[in-house]
Amino acid sequence: MDGPVTWQSVRAEALRRIRAREWPPGSQIPHEADLATEFGCARATVNRALRDLAEAGLLDRRRKGGTRVSLTPVRKATFEIAIIRHDIEARGHGYGYQLLSDTCDRPPDTIRKALKLDDTTRMRAVQALHLADGQPFCLEMRWINPALVSADVSFETTSANEWLVRNMSYSGGDFIFYATPADDALAKVLDCAQGAALFAIDRTTFSEQHPITAVTLTYAPGYRMFTQV
């Protein structure tokens, strides 16, 4: 029970009390200063521990209001969305890449709206296929703001996905995950039956209010996105 009091040990004890309902949901827990006295450590150490639990969604903290146990402990599933090549390699498959088309066009309304563009803007449209062991794995349909990416950059051998991750910094964006049936074109490209249930991700990326890119990733049937908490 003795030994050095680390913020992790304080967090562990606080977590125990929450789980054991010694601190029931919705109730106020003792102040930092009191806990510091009880645990025999500095207030900063308690602060670190409780802040961590608050970030995890188990506590609600407010100045002057004190700290209370969250009524609805939010589970935050975080998962890493990085380079598709890594995803494929992590699954133990050989990576393949194929550029399907690279044009400049007026994006459809949905894309224009998502990126907050006006009517006239033309964008670079890149379509590419990612392969796992030679089999179609994921279709990347991307619109890129040409003002931010030089036309010299070729996506013949390196995917736009990888190039952008490595070369563009970005501040934010949003993700939409959904299931979609394979239409004619998708079925052909991904080598699956028409109407097959496909997992898809729409991602929009901004850098300080400026639209960078919008992409739809459509995965071949059987794809499973995994994460641990």
Next chain:
Amino acid sequence: MDGPVTWQSVRAEALRRIRAREWPPGSQIPHEADLATEFGCARATVNRALRDLAEAGLLDRRRKGGTRVSLTPVRKATFEIAIIRHDIEARGHGYGYQLLSDTCDRPPDTIRKALKLDDTTRMRAVQALHLADGQPFCLEMRWINPALVSADVSFETTSANEWLVRNMSYSGGDFIFYATPADDALAKVLDCAQGAALFAIDRTTFSEQHPITAVTLTYAPGYRMFTQV
């Protein structure tokens, strides 16, 4: 430029340098102590800022090794998986709930493997439908460890989803997101066409090595899971 040096301002400046490639990907950045001197603040403040960026995946930090800019800035999409009722209400719909069945059975192999159970264990099987404005929204197919949840608990009016979130603490688990075609039964329950592309989540929950519950949530067509970074 002046004013108090907060850890947020240090983080902002570090972020700017990363984005501006003053600190290029893969390169070492100055030590905490040096940065503290440069910014005119305590090392703890720099530590807080850099730790935050490291958690966000933009920096890699190692003791003695120093801090370097991540080569593959991992995007961590975090989203909140809480109570389905809240999800429906947040979308502006009225919530409805319907218990379909509540039995005790031997779980199928896939579930047994996911929960690391032996052959003989029987589990409580609960099937329920979540409705949005009276329309089927999400089918919850759940297996619960009866050793951890009293048989008295009824899921007639409150969903197992909600009861477990509120009453069971848990330490961890994993999530799998995928797309699946609607089979006969699913199509009937979710009131959609057979073969429709459905978004689904498999979730397994443990508490200190003990399996608590495994659940499959299958959403009606058109469901979109959204998150912002």
Next chain:
DNA sequence: TGTCACAATATGTCTATACTTATTTTTGTG
């Protein structure tokens, strides 16, 4: 009774210092 100003309070943050720990580099030895 309403409301505005002000005091009280709990968390948020910064500082300076010290010590710990993981890891690399250097040095010493067989």
Next chain:
DNA sequence: CACAAAAATAAGTATAGACATATTGTGACA
């Protein structure tokens, strides 16, 4: 030269003290 022991290093963490900031509560005043 190989390998192990020792030194150096940079981040990780703890502490006491101080001040900042948001909120809540309270009391004076109209």
